[in-house]
Amino acid sequence: MNSSFNLTLAALCCVVVVLGGLPFSSNAQLDNSFYRDTCPNVHSIVREVLRNVSKTDPRILASLMRVHFHDCFVQGCDASILLNTTSTITSEQTAFGNNNSIRGLDVVNQIKTAVENACPNTVSCADILALAAEISSVLAHGPDWKVPLGRRDSLTANLTLANENLPSPAFNLSELKKNFDRQGLDTTDLVALSGAHTIGRGQCRFFVDRLYNFSNTGNPDPTLNTTYLQTLRTICPNGGPGSTLTDLDPTTPDTFDSAYYSNLRIQKGLFESDQVLASTSGADTIAIVNSFNNNQTLFFEAFKASMIKMSKIKVLTGSQGEIRKQCNFVNGNSGLATKVIRESSEDGIVSSY
Numbered sequence: 001m002n003s004s005f006n007l008t009l010a011a012l013c014c015v016v017v018v019l020g021g022l023p024f025s026s027n028a029q030l031d032n033s034f035y036r037d038t039c040p041n042v043h044s045i046v047r048e049v050l051r052n053v054s055k056t057d058p059r060i061l062a063s064l065m066r067v068h069f070h071d072c073f074v075q076g077c078d079a080s081i082l083l084n085t086t087s088t089i090t091s092e093q094t095a096f097g098n099n100n101s102i103r104g105l106d107v108v109n110q111i112k113t114a115v116e117n118a119c120p121n122t123v124s125c126a127d128i129l130a131l132a133a134e135i136s137s138v139l140a141h142g143p144d145w146k147v148p149l150g151r152r153d154s155l156t157a158n159l160t161l162a163n164e165n166l167p168s169p170a171f172n173l174s175e176l177k178k179n180f181d182r183q184g185l186d187t188t189d190l191v192a193l194s195g196a197h198t199i200g201r202g203q204c205r206f207f208v209d210r211l212y213n214f215s216n217t218g219n220p221d222p223t224l225n226t227t228y229l230q231t232l233r234t235i236c237p238n239g240g241p242g243s244t245l246t247d248l249d250p251t252t253p254d255t256f257d258s259a260y261y262s263n264l265r266i267q268k269g270l271f272e273s274d275q276v277l278a279s280t281s282g283a284d285t286i287a288i289v290n291s292f293n294n295n296q297t298l299f300f301e302a303f304k305a306s307m308i309k310m311s312k313i314k315v316l317t318g319s320q321g322e323i324r325k326q327c328n329f330v331n332g333n334s335g336l337a338t339k340v341i342r343e344s345s346e347d348g349i350v351s352s353y
């Protein structure tokens with residue numbers, strides 16, 4: 001046996017000890033101060049990029065909040081939504097809820113570059129999405145919260161699951177409740193998180209059925225305010241382009257406040273999935289909508305709690321997954337364990353000569 005083989009064997013043993021020695025790595029918890037020693041400025045780095053970009057594109061705050069949501073609802077908050085299609089990955093980005101709709105992925109890459117410059121190979125793309133969602137809330141004058149960190153990035157994406165799990169804007173209340181329940185989120189979470197529609201934009205194709213031929217009745221949605229109906233018909237003519245944008249909150253479009261709920265109370269929810277929270281007869285969501293409308297502090301407290309809850313869905317921690325170098329791709333043939341197995345089997349061939 002030559003010395004290089006002995007060296008590799010020693011390195012292999014060392015790696016196995018390190019991997020095996022990570023205590024309880026598969027059920028490690030997220031931690032607010034996860035990057036305290038390894039990337040203490042990560043929050044301010046993400047904040048600076050977003051503050052900068054939002055000066056010319058205020059909508060980016062809404063867009064990134066939505067990316068985090070669409071990440072978490074598909075195999076957990078693991079940055080699977082960011083993976084591009086390659087020979088081994090089928091991207092989630094063409095799922096019905098994402099295709100020509102999700103935006104801000106270029107800005108995520110901009111953030112990742114800034115973070116990598118300060119702390120190489122340290123901060124996961126999944127954590128960047130969670131941080132960007134909180135910072136977006138703050139920059140839009142909404143609540144702040146301590147973001148639990150320590151997520152790792154997936155090695156896979158799942159387009160089928162994205163099509164199954166991302167809720168449709170045409171969902172009724174029972175469908176919405178079922179969709180959130182599957183993620184471990186309850187009715188209060190549903191009403192609080194829907195409040196994110198206090199910022200951002202929506203395309204005509206997602207609500208135009210409500211304006212002209214709701215549920216094939218030949219009439220508009222009876223739960224749509226008639227004044228608002230006229231406004232929306234002007235913006236979205238029958239048979240017109242589906243991609244035209246309008247504000248989700250016609251009152252204060254870029255400010256994170258409780259106007260979403262006061263809108264719902266006068267039938268000014270843009271999507272069916274919004275209005276059903278206030279207009280489904282006898283529903284338990286009505287009292288929650290009213291309480292968030294009456295008390296913005298209560299809404300902010302609930303929103304924070306539900307965002308933290310959502311941000312913990314099926315996260316990868318410890319030695320699971322990886323820290324991607326580039327958010328759109330898994331690391332080259334990646335994972336320390338995979339590399340060790342490959343190297344050791346190559347050595348095995350060499351040593352049999």
Ligand code: HEM
Nearest residue numbers: 062063066069101167168169193196200201202203206273
């Ligand atoms: C309850 C079920 C939900 C449904 C059916 C839904 C559906 C939609 C749809 C159809 C759009 C418009 C997209 C477009 O026109 O391209 C949208 C936008 C948005 N959604 Fe939701 N959403 C839901 C829940 C949430 C949650 C939980 C969050 C975050 C916590 C969220 C945050 C946003 C934001 C901020 C926008 C604006 C995005 C932008 O302007 O780029 N939504 N949503």
Ligand SMILES: *[C@@H]1O[C@H](CO)[C@@H](O)[C@H](O)[C@H]1NC(C)=O
Nearest residue numbers: 048049050052053056110114
């Ligand atoms: C801010 O944006 C400008 C262009 O809009 C860019 O030149 C500059 O590098 C950005 N700064 C940071 C910190 O991202």
Ligand SMILES: *[C@@H]1O[C@H](CO)[C@@H](O)[C@H](O)[C@H]1NC(C)=O
Nearest residue numbers: 083084085091093105326328
């Ligand atoms: C990933 O795919 C998107 C389109 O979905 C494209 O705009 C982007 O350039 C791709 N990113 C890279 C790094 O190739």
Ligand SMILES: *[C@@H]1O[C@H](CO)[C@@H](O)[C@H](O)[C@H]1NC(C)=O
Nearest residue numbers: 093094095096098099100101
């Ligand atoms: C996604 O959008 C593109 C247009 O940009 C379209 O050609 C394609 O068919 C859409 N994919 C799906 C799955 O809807």
Ligand SMILES: *[C@@H]1O[C@H](CO)[C@@H](O)[C@H](O)[C@H]1NC(C)=O
Nearest residue numbers: 156157158159160161162164
């Ligand atoms: C993707 O999601 C589908 C639908 O839930 C599931 O049947 C399938 O096993 C998943 N694929 C992978 C590779 O996880």
Ligand SMILES: *[C@@H]1O[C@H](CO)[C@@H](O)[C@H](O)[C@H]1NC(C)=O
Nearest residue numbers: 171172173174175176280281
């Ligand atoms: C919601 O839609 C489902 C079908 O997807 C239907 O079975 C159910 O009765 C509807 N619920 C309400 C409250 O309309």
Ligand SMILES: *[C@@H]1O[C@H](CO)[C@@H](O)[C@H](O)[C@H]1NC(C)=O
Nearest residue numbers: 212213214215216217218219
């Ligand atoms: C509404 O849609 C149904 C089903 O597509 C269609 O038969 C009906 O003619 C439409 N009504 C109007 C007024 O467009």
Ligand SMILES: *[C@@H]1O[C@H](CO)[C@@H](O)[C@H](O)[C@H]1NC(C)=O
Nearest residue numbers: 225226227228265266267268
């Ligand atoms: C519709 O909106 C107007 C304000 O634009 C409001 O005065 C009215 O009460 C609303 N109608 C309903 C049924 O809520």
Ligand SMILES: *[C@@H]1O[C@H](CO)[C@@H](O)[C@H](O)[C@H]1NC(C)=O
Nearest residue numbers: 294295296297298299301302
């Ligand atoms: C509003 O909600 C907050 C948070 O739950 C609570 O402390 C406060 O007492 C409420 N205010 C009113 C006027 O009910």
